[in-house]
Each structure stands twice: as structure tokens, then as C-alpha cells.
Amino acid sequence: MSGPPRLFDRAQHRRRLNRAAKRYAGFLKRRAAEDIVERLEAVRRDFPIAVDIGARDGAFAQALAASDAAAKVGLLVETDLAEAMLAGRSGVRLAADEERLPFAPQSLDLVVSSLALHWTNDLVGALIQIRQALKPDGLFIGAILGGATLTELRTALTEAELELCGGAGPRVSPFADAYDAAGLLQRAGFTLPVADVDRVRVRYDHALALMADLRAMGETSVLVEGAGRPLTRALVARAAELYAERFAQTDGRIPATFEILTLTGWSPHESQPQPLRPGSAKARLADALGTTEESAGEKAGG
Secondary structure (H helix, E strand, O other): OOOOOOOOOOOHHHHHHHHHHOOOHHHHHHHHHHHHHHHHOOOOOOEEEEEOOOOOOOHHHHHHHHHHHHHHEEEEEEEOHHHHHHOOHHHHOEOOOOOOOOOOOOOOEEEEEEEOOHHHHHHHHHHHHHHHHHHEEEEEEEEEEEEOOOOOHHHHHHHHHHHHHHOOOOOOOOOOOOOHHHHHHHHHOOOEEEEEEEEEEEEEEEEEHHHHHHHOOOOOOOOOOOOOOOOOOHHHHHHHHHHHHHHOOOOOEEEEEEEEEEEEEEEOOOOOOOOOEEEEEEEOOEEEEEOOOOOOOOOOOO
């Protein structure tokens, strides 16, 4: 049986994360991590064993330590694909691939992940592994980049490559669609799925500054399909020109859109609310609406 398509070069992604570790600029990571912590504050539950998948610079641990939710979390294990991201700080840390998680079934109470899982070749498969690692009624909260991310850069690169090369290949990674986010959780077997969208617009002096930020976050494309087509200086320069022409604001600065999808789901448990069986309703809809119920064979007013 064939597996999921190989979209990303995971080895290259690890190398880029390791290179970015010393100068990691994770402003989006902090935003997503702080949002996850706010959601935990609203949950009336303790989590003795928690895992942060794709911890990067420890943004979630830092946000958690400064919040009221800190008392709810016992042991926090930080994992990352890149070993260098975990260096230099205390706590339990583990180098681990998000596509092959090392946790035993039903061993965790809480799993969080902020802006790491969108680099997996099989996102649903990764979510299934997370659900299997959670104890019954365990909680998952994860943030991934959504489909509207970097639309401006995608447009500029495509137009530049069409103009200079006569054709265009993918230059920006494909991201999950906001409309399908909750469905990803359902396909992975989570219950009570919820998906929220946070669109962030960041302004830069120049497209090159945006690209530098993406490198510092380890978020540059590692698409397998793009291999062998170098991003030349001429292509980058023309893309920067087109970016400014298409999107520059009145002060000359350019916007960059990032879409953060936050997914929340629970591992199944018998105590959770269950949908009613067909025909088990104890009140009639007609009574609630104050109307007269008619059979399908009767004509209105007959």
C-alpha cells in the first residue's frame, strides 16, 4: 500500500531548523503559544503529563510559566525535530520527529503543538499518533499555519518566475484550509473538535526583510517538488519588485499575511457528550416552533 505523498524534505527541514536555532525569531510562535495557554486557563482540569511537540525555543513553556495555567500542568516534556532547538535550557527535552512520535499509547494527559505540525507529510497521520498517545479524555491543542499564509509572497514569486523563466513551480509550502481544519481532527478520531482562525498581518520595509524573518524562524520552503530549481538572485530581486508594486501601502511598507489555525480536540471517553440516536428526541420540533405537524403526504392547508 502506498503511503501519503512526500511533499516536504524533512531532513532539509531539520537542517534549517538547526541553523536557525541560535538566532531563532519566533514572534508568530510566541503568539500561538500564548493563545494555547489562554485556552488552557479556561479548562478545569489538571494535566499530570504534558508534551509540547515542536517546542522550538520553548515559547509555550515560557508562556505557561507566566500564567495561571501553570498549576494545572505537572511534567512538561518538550520535543523538537532539531536537536539544536532544545539546547541550553532546563527541563525534560527530547529530539523527536513529529511523523514518528515515541510515546506509548494512552500515556499522556495533554499534548500541545504550536506551528510545527504543518511541516508533516501526513498531518492526519501525525494527529492520529497524538490521539493514540493521549489517555482517554486527554486534550490536544495545536496551532498550524493555514492556507492564507504568505499569499502576497506566493503571488510575487509566481509572477516573477513566469516572467523570467516562462513557467512557475511551487515556492511556498501548501497549508491546510481553514474550512477543513475541524475535519482534520475528526478524521484523526478526536471528539468535540473545534477550529479557530487568527489572521495576522505583519508589515516590513522590504520583501527581503520578510524572507530573512522566515529563515530565522526555520519556515523557508522545503518542498520536494521545488528541488533542483534554485531561487536565483535575479528571481528574488524581481519578486521583491513585484511585491512592492502589487502590495506596498501608502508609506511604502509591505504587508505579509499569516493565518494561524488553532485546533482543539479530545481523546474519546464515555463521559463526553454523545450525539442522540435518531428518533430518541423527547420533544417535538413542531411544539418548539408553535406550528402544526403535518405528515409528508399531506398538503399544507388541506
